[in-house]
Amino acid sequence: MQTTTVRIKKLDPRAKMPNYGSETAAGADLYALSDEVLRIGAGETVVVRTGLAAEIPEGLAGFIYARSGLATKKGLAPANKVGVIDSDYRGEIRIALYNHSATEQTVEPYERVAQLVIAPYVAARFEETDELSETVRGEGGFGSTGTK
Numbered sequence: 497m498q499t500t501t502v503r504i505k506k507l508d509p510r511a512k513m514p515n516y517g518s519e520t521a522a523g524a525d526l527y528a529l530s531d532e533v534l535r536i537g538a539g540e541t542v543v544v545r546t547g548l549a550a551e552i553p554e555g556l557a558g559f560i561y562a563r564s565g566l567a568t569k570k571g572l573a574p575a576n577k578v579g580v581i582d583s584d585y586r587g588e589i590r591i592a593l594y595n596h597s598a599t600e601q602t603v604e605p606y607e608r609v610a611q612l613v614i615a616p617y618v619a620a621r622f623e624e625t626d627e628l629s630e631t632v633r634g635e636g637g638f639g640s641t642g643t644k
Contacts, residue, residue, distance in 0.1 A: 511547025523611030
């Protein structure tokens with residue numbers, strides 16, 4: 497397992513630092529910074545503060561994913577599915593939680609609301625062309641593989 501240092505600034509002294517739930521967990525838990533229960537109506541989105549900002553090393557990005565327990569038990573997951581924190585962003589990490597369920601859900605103060613995965617990425621150089629190489633699949637998409 498590769499490790500790196502990500503500097504975290506608490507924007508509020510009450511904020512909880514990201515925390516890995518196990519020794520080999522890929523995602524570090526992010527916690528809601530709230531003194532009161534947050535209510536999220538069915539089909540609604542609420543932006544949840546973490547009170548944290550990060551200095552992610554160049555060549556890496558922070559990816560915000562749903563916590564499986566929160567998603568399966570309460571229907572709460574990031575509204576944008578996967579959030580991306582670029583290495584040059586220094587603002588507060590906030591989680592837009594969307595309620596997929598049919599009933600109002602709650603987030604308790606300092607509840608784990610998402611997980612942060614730090615991962616490398618490849619920056620592409622986009623080149624315009626009139627032709628693309630051919631493949632067996634071609635233009636087939638949206639469930640086209642494995643069908644005859």
